[in-house]
Amino acid sequence: MVKDGIQNFKYYIKVIPDTDSPLCDSLKLEVINKDLSSIYNGTLNNTLVTKTISENGKESWILLLELNGNSKELSERVCNFKIQIRTYRNSPQETPTGLYAQAEIQNTVYSGNW
DSSP states (O other), rough: BBSSSSOOOOOEEEESSSSHHHHHEEEEEEEEESSSOOEEEEEEEEGGGEEOOTTBBOOOOOEEEEEEEOGGGGTEEEEEEEEEEESSSOTSSSOOOSSSSSSEEEEOOOOOOO
């Protein structure tokens, strides 16, 4: 995320699961800043990170997925989800109006056979 201009802005990182899957329910996500400070550490399906762009106008993230559990129910499963990044004015839940930016990154995670 890069700020090009003077005005600060708020943004969020949100996960939108595409499927109802035991694998998605069991995945944990950690979002880490480039300086290795943790921004979010919790379940994938409940991810919502709200931030204001930093003073230097640039932020980089590292996203780590972890599978919690090894039950047979999680074997050979698929989890499809989107990571949505959007700017907002007052609340992440508001309907976007005026000038805003939004990006979605589609992701697929497959579990192996065990």
